Amino acid sequence: MIKIYNTLTRQLEEFTTLEPNVVRFYNCGPTVNGLMHLGHARSAIAFDAIRRYLEYRGYTVNYVMNFTDIEDRVIEVSKQEKRGVLELAEEYLRYFRRDMRNLNIKPATINPRAMLHINPMIDFAIKLIEKGFAYESHGDVYFDVQKFDHYGKLSNQKLANILLNTEDAENPNKHHPADFALWKAKKLGEPSWPSPWGEGRPGWHLECSVMSMTYLGESIDIHSGGQDLIFPHHENEIAQSESLFGKPFARYWLHNGYINIDQEKMSKSLGNFVNIFDLLKHYSSDAVRLFILQTHYRSPISFNEDAIKQAQTTSNRLFDVVLLTKNFADGSNELNKDALNDTDANLFTKIEKARQYFITAMNEDFNTPNGLAVVFNYSRDVNDYIRNTEEINGALMRESEKLFDEFMSVLGLFEDINQYHSIGTVEKLVNLLIDIRQEFRKDKNWVMSDKIRDVLKEADITLEDTPKRVLWKLT
RNA sequence: GCGGGGUUAGCAGAGCGGUUUAUGCAGUGGCCUGCAAAGCCAUGGACGGGAGUUCGAAUCUCCCACCCCGCUCCA
Known part of the structure; x- marks a missing residue:
């Protein structure tokens, strides 16, 4: 019996699935506005291992991991770099796919992208307005958090206690300062799509509710992501999906811990991140995976050069x-x-x-x-x-x-x-040389025996003399 | 203010009421050994501080200290 710690209930629960032997698993993927860093890698590797384990235990896992390619942060970077949003997203998306492949992350069943789901997002927002959970205001559409009784259940917060920054608190378009945007009216120089409320673009949280519904259904088994997504992102997804469908969104919420560097969270915003492509120039992907998996996925990891070196050894x-x-x-x-x-x-x-x-x-x-x-x-x-x-x-x-x-x-x-696995002709040849060398060793002909070992070493074949036999490996 | 997580040997990191306090790397000693490399065996060393509950606590309770994180940029 598999037990899972559920962020929603803050306790260990027995794992069951909606459908026998099938797991509907949505993992919140990255925003593609920069290079993949170790924090992203941790999340990807941790949930990859969980997905792999479920498969090992006989489940069919429908594993969806999205890429956020249209969002405030992508637009921000595109302005900084003076490039189109699409071009920028395409490029970082390529880098992410490359790094995920290098880290041996098993390909998801599907990697949906927000930009390709604009119309379903609009439909979703329309339905929320129709049901009275959202409202239009000056071209923006907001979710009305006061209409959703359980707002704050995931992050264990009462609405009244949620601290809000002044920009939100003073936004005259909102009914309540905590209301969040489903749709944002177009601003000058930003990409936009037509909608019933005029030109604009979707808010961040909507994409996950929509893509999760599209590929996995109205209710799913597992929804995962980094701890920093609990609030507001996942809280808002719950509000959107549950108010529209009237049923639990995800049954198990899993969140991975951060990577700390110098006792501080590694993050894009702090700029103290280790980028994966560079890290993999010095350490193997296996070392990186071991480094990550040597810690439980919910605990923080302390990163330092020594620790990753140890993992390599x-x-x-x-x-x-x-x-x-x-x-x-x-x-x-x-x-x-x-x-x-x-x-x-x-x-x-x-x-x-x-x-x-x-x-x-x-x-x-x-x-x-x-x-x-x-x-x-x-x-x-x-x-x-x-x-x-x-x-x-x-x-x-x-x-x-x-x-x-x-x-x-x-x-x-x-x-x-398996490419290092000794087979066939090579194996026979090496075994022959080992036998010859053993004859030399028996005669204490160290010159010849060492020569054989040295030559093999040059051919990337390492010999190891043990009491019972000589071992060899391709290196 | 509200809500979480944490403090375990040189480093990383499990354990969360009870056999000798995992595991990996690094020490130390040994075995093996022509050399090399590796491996195996053994071994030293820790539960932030204080009080309490208990036959028994790293594990539960309380107090204290320190650290980290979330409260609309973040995996």
């Missing part, structure tokens, strides 16, 4: 043991569980237990740090087995490989490992 070490397992996995024989010797039977038990412990960890609100602890503990056992066992059981190693494949599919690690 860990990633390399884990990669090596997974690769070793693959190299010894042999599919030619079925594993006969009843005929295993003690050593093999022992490892087989560990494989089964590791799988079970991993699931237990992940079932508890997707506890990836504990899941990783299981992976590390198991990898120690395999390392021991491969290096210290007289006769390696290829069929058993195939079970081990299967286990690692399961772990890695959830964590999204080492997707390209």
